[in-house]
Amino acid sequence: MDTTLVFGASLKPNRYSNLAIHRLVGHGIKTEAFGLKSGIIGGVQVKTKIEDFQNIHTITLYLNPYNQKGYYDAIIGLRPRRVIFNPGTENPEFQNHLESKGIEAQVACTLVLLAIGQY
Numbered sequence: 655m656d657t658t659l660v661f662g663a664s665l666k667p668n669r670y671s672n673l674a675i676h677r678l679v680g681h682g683i684k685t686e687a688f689g690l691k692s693g694i695i696g697g698v699q700v701k702t703k704i705e706d707f708q709n710i711h712t713i714t715l716y717l718n719p720y721n722q723k724g725y726y727d728a729i730i731g732l733r734p735r736r737v738i739f740n741p742g743t744e745n746p747e748f749q750n751h752l753e754s755k756g757i758e759a760q761v762a763c764t765l766v767l768l769a770i771g772q773y
Contacts, residue, residue, distance in 0.1 A: 656684065659707055661729070662716030663689035663700045670740065671716035674764045681768055686710070704728045714738040714764045719745035730755055738762055 658678055663671045671689075676696040678685040686707055687700040694700065701707070704725075713734045715722065722729075722745055729737065730751075736758035739745060749759035767773040 656711035657709060658683050658685050658712045658714060659710045659732070659734070660685065660687045660698075660716065661713050661725070662721075663687035663695060664716070665689070665691055665693040665695065665700065669716075670765065674714060674716070674740075677765060677768050681773070683773070704732070707732055710734045712736050712738060714740060715743045716740060717743060719743065719748070722748055726751065730757070733757075736760055738764055738767075740764055 660671055660675050663675060666672060672695055675685055675687055675698050679696045679698060685698050687695060687698050688704060689700045690702065692700055692702050710732045711734060713729060715737060726748060734757060737752055739749065739761045740763055744761055752759045
């Protein structure tokens with residue numbers, strides 16, 4: 655089963671990353687989470703070390719472009735097949751860099767993709 659990594663997970667229930675974890679789990683998608691603070695969201699352990707992840711198919715980003723810069727190499731190092739740039743995370747520089755490495759960069763909303771069955 656393909657695994658999705660929610661990158662920039664927040665323990666705050668009103669954040670879209672938090673809602674995305676709940677929705678992904680609700681759709682039966684194997685979900686992992688990376689954030690600055692450890693905790694549990696919808697039964698998913700939020701981890702704070704990137705090296706804790708492997709075999710990731712999709713990364714769904716919830717970090718603004720400025721905060722993404724420090725994670726470029728780590729994200730590419732996870733060798734995902736696609737990275738979803740949710741609203742507010744669009745980053746043409748990183749998108750082009752990912753595509754040059756053979757990783758699909760998709761500008762979309764994870765919550766919408768799930769709702770319309772296009773995830």
